[in-house]
Amino acid sequence: IFSKESSSLEDVGESSSETDEDEKPVRHQEGSTDLSPEYWAVQKLAKYIKGGDPTATVIALCSMRDLDLSEETCQLAIKDTGCLEVLINLLDTEEIKCQTGSLKILKEISENVLIRHAIADLGGLEIMVKILDTPDTDLKCLAAETIANVARFKRARKTIRQHGGIKRLVELLDSISVGSSYQAKDTETARCGALALWSCSKSTKNKKAILKAGGIPLLARWLKCSHTDILIPIVGTLQECASEPSYRLAIRTEGMIENLVKNLSNEHEELQMHCASAIFKCAEDEEIRDLVRKHEGLQPLSVLLDNSENKQLLAAVTGAIWKCAISRENVLKFQEYKTVETLVTLLTDQPEEVLINVIGALGECCQEEENRGTIRRCGGIAPIVKLLTATNNALLVNVNKAVGGCAMEPENMSIIDSLDGVRLLWSLLKNPNPDVQASAAWALCPCVENAKNSGEMVRSFVGGLELIVNLLKSKDKEVLTSVCAAIANIAKDLENLAVMTDHGVVPLLSKLANTNNNKLRRHLAEAIAHCCMWGSNRVAFGEAKAVAPLARYLKAKDPLVHRATAQALYQLSEDPNNCVIMHENGVVKLLLAMVGSTDDALQEAAAGCIANIRRLALATEKAKYG
Numbered sequence: 348i349f350s351k352e353s354s355s356l357e358d359v360g361e362s363s364s365e366t367d368e369d370e371k372p373v374r375h376q377e378g379s380t381d382l383s384p385e386y387w388a389v390q391k392l393a394k395y396i397k398g399g400d401p402t403a404t405v406i407a408l409c410s411m412r413d414l415d416l417s418e419e420t421c422q423l424a425i426k427d428t429g430c431l432e433v434l435i436n437l438l439d440t441e442e443i444k445c446q447t448g449s450l451k452i453l454k455e456i457s458e459n460v461l462i463r464h465a466i467a468d469l470g471g472l473e474i475m476v477k478i479l480d481t482p483d484t485d486l487k488c489l490a491a492e493t494i495a496n497v498a499r500f501k502r503a504r505k506t507i508r509q510h511g512g513i514k515r516l517v518e519l520l521d522s523i524s525v526g527s528s529y530q531a532k533d534t535e536t537a538r539c540g541a542l543a544l545w546s547c548s549k550s551t552k553n554k555k556a557i558l559k560a561g562g563i564p565l566l567a568r569w570l571k572c573s574h575t576d577i578l579i580p581i582v583g584t585l586q587e588c589a590s591e592p593s594y595r596l597a598i599r600t601e602g603m604i605e606n607l608v609k610n611l612s613n614e615h616e617e618l619q620m621h622c623a624s625a626i627f628k629c630a631e632d633e634e635i636r637d638l639v640r641k642h643e644g645l646q647p648l649s650v651l652l653d654n655s656e657n658k659q660l661l662a663a664v665t666g667a668i669w670k671c672a673i674s675r676e677n678v679l680k681f682q683e684y685k686t687v688e689t690l691v692t693l694l695t696d697q698p699e700e701v702l703i704n705v706i707g708a709l710g711e712c713c714q715e716e717e718n719r720g721t722i723r724r725c726g727g728i729a730p731i732v733k734l735l736t737a738t739n740n741a742l743l744v745n746v747n748k749a750v751g752g753c754a755m756e757p758e759n760m761s762i763i764d765s766l767d768g769v770r771l772l773w774s775l776l777k778n779p780n781p782d783v784q785a786s787a788a789w790a791l792c793p794c795v796e797n798a799k800n801s802g803e804m805v806r807s808f809v810g811g812l813e814l815i816v817n818l819l820k821s822k823d824k825e826v827l828t829s830v831c832a833a834i835a836n837i838a839k840d841l842e843n844l845a846v847m848t849d850h851g852v853v854p855l856l857s858k859l860a861n862t863n864n865n866k867l868r869r870h871l872a873e874a875i876a877h878c879c880m881w882g883s884n885r886v887a888f889g890e891a892k893a894v895a896p897l898a899r900y901l902k903a904k905d906p907l908v909h910r911a912t913a914q915a916l917y918q919l920s921e922d923p924n925n926c927v928i929m930h931e932n933g934v935v936k937l938l939l940a941m942v943g944s945t946d947d948a949l950q951e952a953a954a955g956c957i958a959n960i961r962r963l964a965l966a967t968e969k970a971k972y973g
Contacts, residue, residue: 386424388414393430401442408448416455425456426465435471443483450478450489457496466497472506479515484536491519491539498546507547513556516543520565534577537569541580548587557584558593567601575615582610582621589628598625599635608644611651616660619651623663627704630670639667640677649684658698665693665704672711678718687718691727699739706734706745713752719759728753728762735771743775744786751790760797764804769794773808776815781823788818788829795836802840812837812846819855824864831856831870838877848881857891865905872900872911879918889925898932901941906949909941913952920959930960 395407414421425431437449453471456462466472475497478490494512497503507513519540522533544562547553557563569581585603588594598604610622626644629635639645648671651664668686671677681687690712693705709727712718722728731753734746750768753759763769772794775787798804805811815837818830834852838844856878859871875893879885888894897919900912916934919925929935934956941953 383420383424385414385418385421386428389421389424389430390428393428393433396430396433396437401445404437404442405444405448408445408452411452412448412455416452417458419459422456422459422462425452426462431462431465432469435466435469435474438471438474438478443486446478446486447489450475450486450493454489454493454496457493463497463499463503466493467500467503467506472497472503472512473510476507476510476512476515479512479519484532487519488536488539491516491543495539495542495546498543501550504547504550504553507543508550508553508556513544513547513553514560516540516547517557517560517562517565520544520562520569534572534574538574538577538580541566541569541577541584545580545583545587548584551591554588554591554594557588558591558597563594563597563601567597567603570603570606575613575618578610578613579615579618579621582607582618582625586621586625586628589625592632595629595632595635598629599632599638604629604635604638604644605642608639608642608647611644611647616654616657620657620660620663623648623651623660623667627663627666627670630667630673633674636671636674636677639671640674640680645671645677645680645686646684649681649686649689652686652689652693655693655697658701661693662698662700662704665690665701665708669704669707669711672708675715678712678715681712682715682717682721687712687721688725691722691725691730694727694730694734699742702734703739703742703745706731706742706749710745710748710752713749713755716756719753719756722753723756723759723762728759729766732763732766732768732771735768735775740778740780740783743778743780743783747772747775747783747786747790751786751793754790754793754797757797760794761799763794764798769798769804770808773811773814776818781821781826784818784821785823785825785829788815788826788833791833792829792836795833802843805837805840805843806846812843813850816847816850816852816855819852819859824867827859828864828867828870831859831867831874835870835873835877838874838880841881844878844881847878848884852878853884853887854891857888857893860893860896865903865908868900868903869905869908869911872897872908872915876911876915876918879915879921885919885922885925888919889922889928894919894925894928895932898929898934898937901934901937906944906946909944910946910949910952913938913941913949913956917952917956917959920956923963926960926963929956930964935960 389411392407392411395403398404416422434449434453437445440446453466457466472494475490475494479487481487494507498507520537522537544557548557566581566585569577572578585598589598607622607625610618613619626639630639648664648668651660655661668681672681687709690705690709693701697705709722709731713722731746731749734742735750737743737746750763750772754763772787772790776784778784795801795805815830815833818826821827821830834847838847856871856875859867862868862871875888875897879888897912897915900908903909916929920929938953938957941949942957944950944953
């Protein structure tokens with residue numbers, strides 16, 4: 348279904364990855380045994396570089412730079428002739444010209460995977476970290492840029508950290524003239540330091556080291572400048588680190604959101620992408636979602652959706668919109684900017700990274716009634732339902748939520764049903780991933796509620812009721828909660844309740860009663876209340892010891908738990924034995940307080956339950972004393 352373009356979208360995901368683009372270097376051109384002219388040229392120059400006379404060495408280094416160092420044959424010739432070791436040894440001399448010449452070559456050739464690994468193996472990183480202490484600014488810059496290239500794999504990043512490189516790289520950002528006028532030299536030093544920190548920051552331990560070295564205020568200061576070439580590595584580092592909560596807090600308190608938003612309108616696409624990616628990761632936090640809105644960042648994000656050719660930018664922007672849309676006030680803004688309409692156009696022919704975010708955003712937006720109609724009018728229901736056959740779990744979780752959101756409107760529901768959407772959702776309950784199972788069960792709730800002839804529709808899925816009842820054996824809290832919610836809806840149809848009863852729904856629900864999780868308590872109590880309506884289920888719940896734990900739910904702090912529990916207890920209190928258990932567990936006193944509630948459903952259920960217990964008590968007294 349999806350294009351393979353997705354593999355090229357590196358590090359736009361929700362959290363930074365330690366997946367290394369080059370952990371296992373592979374030698375490409377083993378085929379030819381003839382040595383290239385570059386090989387001979389390099390070998391000849393290598394003799395002079397080894398020669399020992401500083402002047403000859405410098406001249407040889409300059410000649411080597413005249414070769415095309417971006418060519419792989421040239422890069423590998425430097426490695427294979429043993430010249431790479433000589434270049435690294437030159438870094439350990441006191442000759443600044445030799446060090447400079449060597450670093451200029453190393454910076455170029457370290458674009459090659461094999462060379463990066465060889466530099467690390469030969470101890471080159473340790474020497475480069477030492478060079479960061481020299482007073483010579485140009486030398487420091489070259490060392491930092493080379494470190495930026497080499498640190499693209501895990502072991503290199505670890506070496507840099509262990510030899511105190513992070514602290515020294517952070518110091519490169521600490522230039523005297525920041526805040527007043529930016530001196531070209533300071534900007535260049537900071538740019539090179541930021542490039543190296545950006546590569547290093549792919550590792551979680553390095554993120555912490557940057558924080559510890561006081562990197563955040565310096566990143567914040569440089570974020571205020573207007574030079575694109577330094578902003579890119581600064582924002583690149585920030586978006587890499589924004590997967591850590593401590594950074595998100597700092598990004599908020601240091602006032603960085605305003606500048607990230609401002610640079611969304613910069614014409615440089617790479618900078619826009621990193622800003623959007625930083626917002627994507629930061630907007631997990633509610634306060635940051637509000638700040639993006641306050642600094643008027645939602646409109647530029649919406650505008651960037653029109654640039655749908657650049658897939659990396661699109662993935663970052665749709666991600667930022669998705670996370671920002673978790674807040675209702677932001678959704679109302681997106682409605683103003685017609686963002687939902689544009690998102691619907693991005694439901695087809697997009698790489699998986701983009702689709703996950705587009706569907707995620709629509710799933711949040713369709714919690715608002717108006718957007719559910721917009722999605723339908725723009726023809727969005729069919730492509731969303733089609734994505735229920737996807738295989739990516741993150742995508743499926745978001746698709747399920749979007750289908751469930753759309754299904755809250757009966758008109759949408761009939762389209763979903765006609766496209767076989769409910770059957771597809773039901774089949775996702777068999778998916779081994781608990782997040783997919785739970786999101787599918789949640790989505791089934793509005794489907795069952797709003798479908799025409801809902802009971803019949805559910806019965807038409809062969810083995811469907813047995814499947815959902817058996818999910819009550821899951822070990823995952825969210826799966827259990829969502830399945831209880833779905834069962835509560837399904838049980839409103841008595842025929843389906845009868846089938847679920849045969850499949851053992853009563854003992855399975857009763858087994859869950861001892862939970863302390865309020866969300867599960869609420870939906871479990873709802874399921875129990877609805878399942879009481881068939882045969883001798885009320886009695887069976889009592890025998891399965893579900894009543895006493897339910898009584899304890901009344902002490903919970905959540906009013907929604909109180910309502911569901913009172914309704915369950917009311918239904919259960921139709922059985923005399925259950926009334927006795929309730930009385931023993933002090934239910935009457937707790938329910939009396941709830942009879943005065945402003946929630947009518949809670950008030951009614953509490954009063955009904957107390958009445959049943961009272962009636963039984965009177966009947967017992969009458970039998971006893973006549």
